[in-house]
Amino acid sequence: MILYVEGQDDKEEELNANLPSLVQEQEVKKQKLDAKQSFTQPPPRYTEASLVKALEEKGIGRPSTYSPTITTILERRYIEKIQKQLSPTELGRIVNNLLIENFSDIINVEFTAKMENEFDQIAEGNENWKHTIRTFYTPFEKVVEKVEKELEHVELVEEVSDVPCEKCGKMMVIKYGKYGKFLACPGYPECKNAKPLVETIEVPCPKCGAKVQIRKTKKKRNYYICENNPKSCDYISWNKPKPGEKWEEPEEKPELEETKKKTKTKRKTTAKKKTSVKGRKK
Ligand SMILES: [Zn+2]
Numbered sequence: 001m002i003l004y005v006e007g008q009d010d011k012e013e014e015l016n017a018n019l020p021s022l023v024q025e026q027e028v029k030k031q032k033l034d035a036k037q038s039f040t041q042p043p044p045r046y047t048e049a050s051l052v053k054a055l056e057e058k059g060i061g062r063p064s065t066y067s068p069t070i071t072t073i074l075e076r077r078y079i080e081k082i083q084k085q086l087s088p089t090e091l092g093r094i095v096n097n098l099l100i101e102n103f104s105d106i107i108n109v110e111f112t113a114k115m116e117n118e119f120d121q122i123a124e125g126n127e128n129w130k131h132t133i134r135t136f137y138t139p140f141e142k143v144v145e146k147v148e149k150e151l152e153h154v155e156l157v158e159e160v161s162d163v164p165c166e167k168c169g170k171m172m173v174i175k176y177g178k179y180g181k182f183l184a185c186p187g188y189p190e191c192k193n194a195k196p197l198v199e200t201i202e203v204p205c206p207k208c209g210a211k212v213q214i215r216k217t218k219k220k221r222n223y224y225i226c227e228n229n230p231k232s233c234d235y236i237s238w239n240k241p242k243p244g245e246k247w248e249e250p251e252e253k254p255e256l257e258e259t260k261k262k263t264k265t266k267r268k269t270t271a272k273k274k275t276s277v278k279g280r281k282k
């Protein structure tokens, strides 16, 4: 699906921009001065709503297919939603380019709209479905066969993390799952190690200076927690720590079942308690 169509220069505008024929010494009067600076702006990214509108206008899909289409390309990580805007991922760009290069006959707006039209004709009994499908499928099958052979050489470069696999020592790679990013061992299937990807922020822990991780509650709300929590630090906050922030115990802390329990047990040991008090600078 080509979602971004490049615009063409307006030919008419170009012709009108030509200078009128003038003779030497001819006095030219100023008619109108319009000071205007214009920048070429890229078209805004589609939101779900504007994409549905564009699909409607171009005659692609049917109201019942709009939502599943967007869900599918989101789930397959071809696009991601950034503050309501739909943005292509690296994978999405690669797949899109491969499709356009190899299936230009069918990966285009006109074909899709034409096909929808033919389906309507079949539904209304004006067209024989076997004939329609055969006309499409016979050449399509050949292209698929050809491309499948060529595609064996295409390899998606996996993003390597800085986390070594604790089972086999290989550097783990970042994969995309149903619930977002996670770390997987590249030694698969020999090593099946996989674990959640822990994202850390630049700003150090306001209590102990260690790294602060971004995590999500079950309700998908972000919170910030020191990597030493619950070992030697109990920093945890809803708000992202600011650089040089002076730590004050907040009234409302994220209530997390596991962390709460663990913190309680740890606090019983004197050694840990000391570090925690020191960290608070009292
Ligand atoms: Zn491993």
Ligand SMILES: [Zn+2]
Pocket: 205, 206, 207, 208, 209, 210, 226, 227, 228, 229, 233, 234, 235
């Ligand atoms: Zn800390």
